[in-house]
Amino acid sequence: MARFVSLLFFLSLSLCCCRSQGQKSKMSVRFHRGSSPLSLRANVELECVISDHSLSDSGVSWVRQYRDSAPQFILFVTSLGRVAPTENGKPPEHFQAKKESSNYRLTVTSFQEQDQGNYYCIVNHNQRLHFSSGIPLHLPGCCRSQGQKSKMSVRFHRGSSPLSLRANVELECVISDHSLSDSGVSWVRQYRDSAPQFILFVTSLGRVAPTENGKPPEHFQAKKESSNYRLTVTSFQEQDQGNYYCIVNHNQRLHFSSGIPLHLPAPATTAAPPKATTPQPSTTTTRSRELGGCKPFPTTEKAPKKGMDLSCNIFIWAPLASTCLLLLIALLATITVYETTRRRRCKCKRPMHGNNGKPSLPNRYV
Incomplete structure (x- = not known):
């Protein structure tokens, strides 16, 4: 079950891919064994490897393509390994080709700047062109090759x-x-x-x-x-x-x-318009007007300060301090009066004389 789910997952990824997928090629181009490293005026040997043997007896055309330009024909090698003549009847300059077994070889003698590009080999079989995968030949930091x-x-x-x-x-x-x-x-x-x-x-x-x-x-x-x-x-x-x-x-x-x-043109993306910001009313200014026209404290961009100036502070703190002082005085007065009244009241009991614990009259009344 897990294998089936994973197979469906990878299949969906392949179907959802937007890029145009290339066909699997039956041919490839590679450097021939013993070929010199790519450099200016060096001999570069390429080999066209054909995996489908039914294509190996149709001959091979070698082409070169530089970046976004159209491919350029170089030469054609017959199935017998002979190079077909060009339009002027002469073999192509500083290009040599031959056939070895089922593979075809191309040699670029004295590699020049105009020889740069991606190299492909093509087989024309049954009115169908078979393209190999390309191999890039580019000199480091060199100028662009001119197209024909x-x-x-x-x-x-x-x-x-x-x-x-x-x-x-x-x-x-x-x-x-x-x-x-x-x-x-x-x-x-x-x-x-x-x-x-x-x-x-x-x-x-x-x-x-x-x-x-x-x-x-x-x-x-x-x-x-x-x-x-x-x-x-x-x-x-x-x-x-x-x-x-x-x-x-x-x-x-x-x-x-x-x-x-x-x-296809890329889908146009429209940028969202910036939101209009409405200025918020200053609470400091409103509070200042309610307090009797107090001027708001001046602000600066470097160190913004919030609050009111000294005149507004006096209007607020003076009545508040006076009220607190009056409350303190009233509290002290209340405590003093309470202590004085308490001292005047006698809490001592009179001595008990006589029988049954009843208080007796003083001697002066007897």
Whole structure:
């Protein structure tokens, strides 16, 4: 019974959490054994570890992302360990890559300031992008890395509802390079510093590719209009918050759009108005008026004093002292009179003569 109650408790905590939770990744990036410590002009070796062996034969794309900027494509390594050429037909500068067993390795030769950022490896398998967890590479106290100019951008679709809870939000992926518009688009979401999360893939015909369970993604709709691709988030929820990107995979190269942040506004908190304080009437002034116009004792801010001045004290204490003195005199007079009367009264009994104890007459009367 106790285990059941504790299970319900932790389940409720997980459901009540407002933050958008990341998906558990099947891939991770780590430093290769024997790699040099991160420093300027050092050779840094990273390794992409793939736990799901079904993904290890699809090749790997390496990307770099600096803080809030869009991810930047570095290179693509085929399942045979060959590095695909870049747009100019040359291998990428000071980057080397190869495959070892089921893992993929990336070497940054002579690490520079512009190489800073979070590094991810991505696998495109069955029209679905699988992102690894990222590894940060930042030089201490160094300047910011400059991002590449993107050929794509994400914006709100015209007529889209304002961002609010349970509203329908429509985004549009605008592709300025028409050679990329016929390769389909992948939509991803990234919450703060976590790894990007794949949402869905839209083919060049405007069809949404099924997810792993064979069903369309929940409360997400997508289609193609002309050369642009649209994503609709129906009934926007708290877990849908993050930066949204669209990605085009063209000629073994990932093209990232600039991101658009979708974050619900924080609830406005109104400060309580200050309570109006009414000045309390001074009891000292009222008492002074009742006592015959006595002036209140002057007060200062440093040492406030309460009471009345010397003239008021005389008016109070003089009658009181006189009354006490009269009472004392009357008390003394009463005691003196009482003692005098007591002394005059004779309390001695006359001597008893004769029979039967009766007093006898004096001799002069006999």
